[in-house]
Amino acid sequence: MRRIAEALRGDFVLSGRPSWGYSLLCALGICLPLVAGVMLGHVPQGAAMALGGYLTVFGDAPGLPYGERARKLLVATLMVTLGSGLGALIQPYPWVAAVVVGLVAMAGGYWPVISISSVLSVALTYFAPPGMSVPAHMAITAAGGLLMTLLLLGLWPVRRLQPLRTAFEEAGTALADLLEAAGRAPLSDESWEVLRRCAVTALDDAAKAFSLYRVSEEDDRALQRLLATLTRILHETVALRVLRAAAAQTGVGTDWTEELHEAAGALAGALREAVTLGGSAGVPAALGAVGRFADRVEEIRRAAHTGGAPLPAAALLGQVRRCLDRIGMAVRSVAQQAVEGVEVGPRLPRFGRLRKPVFSTGHHPLRLGLAVTLAMVLMLVTHEHYAKWFVVTVIVSLRPAYRDTVERVVLRTAGTAVGAAGAAVVLAVAPGHFYLIVFIAVCAVLGFALRGASYGYWTIFATPLSLMLSDFSLPLDWGAAAVRVALTIAGGALALLFARLLWPRGQRAKLTGRAVDMLGEHAALVRSLIDQDPDEVRARLSSASDAADRFSDSLDRLDKEPGGSAPQRLRDAVTAARRLRDNALALFAVPPSGEASGPTAAVLDMVADRLENVAEAVGTERPEAPADDLDGVLDELGAHVDVLAARRLDEVAEGAADQMTEVRRGIMHAAAAQPALKGLSAEALRLAALTAPRR
Template identity: 75%
Template sequence: MRRIAGALRGDFALAARPAWGYGLLCALAICLPLVAGVLSGHVREGAAAALGGYLTVFGDAPGLPYGARARKLLLTALMATLGVGLGQLIQPWPWLAAVVIGLVAAAGAVWPVINTPAVLAVTLTYFAPMGMSLPARMAITVAGGLLITALVLVLWPVRRLQPLRTAFEEAGTALADLLVAAGRAPLSDESWESLRREAVTTHDDASRAFSLYRVSQEDDRALERLLTTMDRIFRETIALRVLRVAAVQEDPEGEWVGVLDETTEALAHALRGAVTRGGPVTVPEAMDAVGRFADLNEEVRRAAHARRTPLPVAVLLGQIRRCLDRIGTAVRSISQQAEEAVEVGPRLPRFTRPRRPVFSTGHHPVRLGLAVTLAMALMLLTHEHYAKWFVVTVLVSLRPAYRDTVDRVTLRGIGTAVGAAGAAVVLAIAPGHTYLIVFIGLCALLGFAFRGVSYGYWTMFATPLSLMLSDFTLPLDWGAAAARVTLTAAGGALALVFARLLWPRGHRASLTGRIVDTLERHAALVRALVDRDSKKVLERVSKASEAAHLLADSLDRLDKEPGGSAPQRLRDAVTAARRVRDNALALLAVPAPVEESGPTVALLDMVADRLEDVAEAVRTGRPLKRADDFDHVLDELGAHVERLAERRLDEVAEGAADRMTGVRRGIMHAAAARPALNALGTEALKLASLTAPRT
């Protein structure tokens, strides 16, 4: 119960300001057909059009570009109309209807094109009273869908770029926050991970938004360059944090610490200004700050040559300066691109196929189909008109994960109780269609306004909406309200039974493959660092990230199984894998190794071998091989850095301070790479230890 209460608090928390304008628009589109039907004496037709509009806007996604929204709305209207037609066709054959609706529900769980509104349309229409011909009902349904589509898209010519700008601003702002965090005193792992995750998520959202706009070929390349530039800032920011932590450990009281804070603040401020105001307003100040840090770095280098400061500190600060230079150049590039802007003319929406899987697999479609078929069969035996409340509750509440089903059932029960009681109170105080329309409009306004910011409020207000629309021509009293709540509770109970008994545990079995894939992908990433091929390294970072994400997803699903609990060590392994990728990016940012760079390659090979050995042990169940002495290699690396530092200082004393000698190249790599190599090896061994088979 405590977990359910916590989940409910999260579901009713507001993530942002409700979209009152959108809610008002949806309420208007739903209520207009109802008002027209009541005034003209065609109440049934008005309710059918309003239901068609509701089912269509149910499939809307307000954050998408208008072209993608138009495609989604029109496709939803089409599928809802076909669902209405199928629902009326099977009305004369109840037992056939039970099987057909179950098959449609299962198909909707497999193919995204058969969406929830289409399945709801079949179910609600089957239980709707006869009275309209099939062509008339389908025509009225599609008319309601087209009406709400037109209202949603009416502002398309003037607001077509808003999702693009919003995605761009959010990605740039999240990146600026991450940059500030990288240059300040080290944050906790939780805070850093939160900022990093936000930066990755908003970057992915921006990439999706950009891909959905039809622009000229030149502008398309500009958008790609913009995304590439933001990705470069992200990688350099990750490297900056690793290097800063290492430099602070070597020289915690250095004057450079405060100057670095000011520089990252200036760069972050310039980046925010570029993405929000669209121009290089504060870029010169940021570049001046980078210049001041470069001057201070030069002072530290001269002090190191005079043996007043450890040479590795000067090398680390030199690498930090190079990171800041690259970030500053990228910020200036973004400001120039933002100032030029990308123009998208008021063309018709693009109707390309969506970039997503065509189908999904697993036991859930079969489970959902069986549950809906049984619900239909039980309700056919009762011959109760309100039976659709039972069937619809099973349909929308049964989720792939058991705990998600529990949450859906709980929220749907609350929503049905509130909606049914509210409708009964309204009609008891002031009976008639006019007041019921007002209540429906209020539910639509609140439901769609809260849809994007609170799942709890959306469910509470939207749950009874479709069923009130389908029952619009029927008398609604306290008896009907009690029947609705009772049938909803019963439907929720049936959904819980199916979620609990049919294939409730499936994700523990998939963990082994996900662990092996994560280990192998990260081993391949470490091996790619030996060749220093940046393109290959970045590709393998992406693949390793995808593998770790799939492992985390399996752990999340395991937590939602009955009695399931994801092992904390595997949660920690996902975190360790993320740190391996971060340190790989930091290592990629430092100068390439040379002959004087010591055991870098040997250390990377050792780490990759260890990850591959653990992956093989997990896959086969064989005993794990004895680990190499990693600490010894790290000690050797430290001693190598000290030897190079002494040799470089001897060169400086002989007058080679400004010459790029082999020793200088060696110390530039070894001293800058040492913290990243140390952290990478430590986290990789932690990843191996956390995922190794338990004896």
């Protein structure tokens, strides 16, 4: 219960800035038909048109490019229109309607294109007062959807690139925050993970936005280069943090940390300026700060040649400098591309590509269909118009996870109480449709403004909207308000009953397969580092990250099951997997040794073998194979570094201080790779131990 209360409190936290302009357009699309219906004496028609627009806007996603938004809104208009026609068609046949609405709800659970707004359209139209023919009802609903689509996309010619630019701006800003943190004194893992996840999410959103745009071929290539450059900054920044932490633990002193902090901060500032203002004025100063850090590293390297500093530590700082150099070049590239910009002629937005149908799996669609059918059957005996609130509550409240259902029921009941009481007060103080329209407008403005910032507030204001719109032409009083709240509570109770009794647990069975997948993908990532083929390593990084996300998603869903609780050791395994990937990126940034075999390849092979053995043990529930002597190989790597350092000092004494010899290349690789390999091995062993079968 405590977790549910905490989740409800979290639903009312504002996670972003309210979208007032967007909410005003939505309110206009809802209220215009209502005003026209009242003024022309066609109140039911105006309410049906407003309800069509309201249900259509459920399919909108303001952050998407306009072509994709147009496709989604038009598909939503079509599905809501078909739903209203079906609802009107089954009005004369109550028992048939009970089965049909249940089947539509189940189909919506299996096929996302039949959205919840389509199911609501069927149910609300069935319970609406008769008076319009099926074609008339469909035409009015379609008009409401098209009006809303026109209002939301009307500013397309002057704002056509805003979603794309916003996505890249947010990605660049998040990367700048991450870069600034990487250059400072090490943050806690929790703080770093928050910044890292924000950067990864923003970069994924930018990639998704880019994939939905079709501009000129030249600009397509420019955006591809920009996306690749931002991805490179992310990888180098993660590597920078790992290497910086390792360098801070050596005996090389701390004088260099201030220069590194200054250089990372300057690069972060230049990146923010490039993505937000489209300028490059800060790049020269940032590169100058990078140059000063390089000078300090060069001083340490020369001191190491004379015994004033450990040579492996100096080589490790050299790798930190190379990471910073690559980030600096990437930031300069971003600034240049930002200045050039992307221009598109004012042609019509292209619709998103047709996709193959996507079907959901699991028991939830069947559970939803059965619950809605039972709700319809129970309400058929009442012959009461307000019975729809029992059915609608079941439709919108029953979620795949039990805890999510509880939250929906609580929020829906609160929203119904607010809406019913508010409407009764409005009509008691100042009776008339125009005063009710004002109340609807206020709910629409507040609800849609907070839709993307707070799910709790959105539900509180969205529930009265659907309630008022579907009952706009009916008399409202305190008795009606009480009936609505009572039926909403009863519908919530039925939803909770089905969520609790029918297939409430299912994620624990998926954990084993997803754990095996996560271990296998991370083993493949580790093995790909041996050859260090850039395309292969990046592909394996993406696959390993996706596998860890799926495993984490199963843990989150397990927490929402009745009495469910994800074991902490499995949560820790997700953290270990993320740290393993961070160390893999650090090792990927290190120049290769040039050796086909050696300590580095041996360590990576043994780590991959360990992960694969544990994956097989988890999948087959058999004891894992005996482990290799990984610690011994790591000790050999340390001894190898010491031998290379001694040989390099001999070369320096012979006058080869500035020559790129095989020994120098070897010490550059081994000294920088050693901390990354140790970190990677430690996290791999931790990941294996946390996911291994319990005896």
